Amino acid sequence: KQEVTQIPAALSVPEGENLVLNCSFTDSAIYNLQWFRQDPGKGLTSLLLIQSSQREQTSGRLNASLDKSSGRSTLYIAASQPGDSATYLCAVTDSSYKLIFGSGTRLLVRP
Amino acid sequence: NAGVTQTPKFQVLKTGQSMTLQCAQDMNHNSMYWYRQDPGMGLRLIYYSASEGTTDKGEVPNGYNVSRLNKREFSLRLESAAPSQTSVYFCASSENLGANVLTFGAGSRLTVL
Numbered sequence: 001k002q003e004v005t006q007i008p009a010a011l012s013v014p015e016g017e018n019l020v021l022n023c024s025f026t027d028s029a030i031y032n033l034q035w036f037r038q039d040p041g042k043g044l045t046s047l048l049l050i051q052s053s054q055r056e057q058t059s060g061r062l063n064a065s066l067d068k069s070s071g072r073s074t075l076y077i078a079a080s081q082p083g084d085s086a087t088y089l090c091a092v093t094d095s096s097y098k099l100i101f102g103s104g105t106r107l108l109v110r111p
Numbered sequence: 112n113a114g115v116t117q118t119p120k121f122q123v124l125k126t127g128q129s130m131t132l133q134c135a136q137d138m139n140h141n142s143m144y145w146y147r148q149d150p151g152m153g154l155r156l157i158y159y160s161a162s163e164g165t166t167d168k169g170e171v172p173n174g175y176n177v178s179r180l181n182k183r184e185f186s187l188r189l190e191s192a193a194p195s196q197t198s199v200y201f202c203a204s205s206e207n208l209g210a211n212v213l214t215f216g217a218g219s220r221l222t223v224l
């Protein structure tokens with residue numbers, strides 16, 4: 001059974017700092033991995049999608065990497081801003097095409 | 112705005128009552144999903160519909176039923192609500208099952224007393 005783990009559960013950093021969020025998964029047989037952002041009381045917004053054949057994807061200040069063989073992904077946020085404060089979730093599409101989520105990392109960027 | 116619309120946004124039920132959560136998407140997506148989100152547990156898949164006319168169980172289907180009414184609409188029904196079903200429910204859709212980005216609704220917060 002695929003399991004997705006995110007560490008840390010919560011993170012507080014000063015504005016301007018570069019930071020890394022971690023995601024690990026137990027079964028390397030995935031089709032893709034996605035990073036989502038969730039603001040309090042809101043739905044999820046997809047940030048980056050990495051196909052299983054890719055190593056990384058970039059969008060603005062965000063960079064996500066994927067190492068399928070080791071079951072790991074990282075989300076790098078450069079020059080963090082207070083507006084980046086949110087919960088970040090990663091999810092993998094497993095071999096039966098279902099999306100399996102981690103429990104998320106709650107990020108607070110202090111002004 | 113194009114996207115996924117869920118109703119209602121909030122609902123309070125008593126144990127044993129029934130209700131239906133409605134979901135509609137206007138992006139001509141084939142696949143639709145229902146998730147629940149509980150504190151500290153991430154999102155868990157309840158049911159999904161790969162295409163119009165098909166539905167399948169996800170990770171936590173017990174106590175729920177679904178209907179894919181047409182390509183646009185996918186409803187989730189609680190026949191006899193239990194306090195353990197207190198949660199935030201999210202509907203999502205994607206172009207096809209598996210390889211595509213999901214678009215989520217804003218969520219429905221359900222409390223069962």
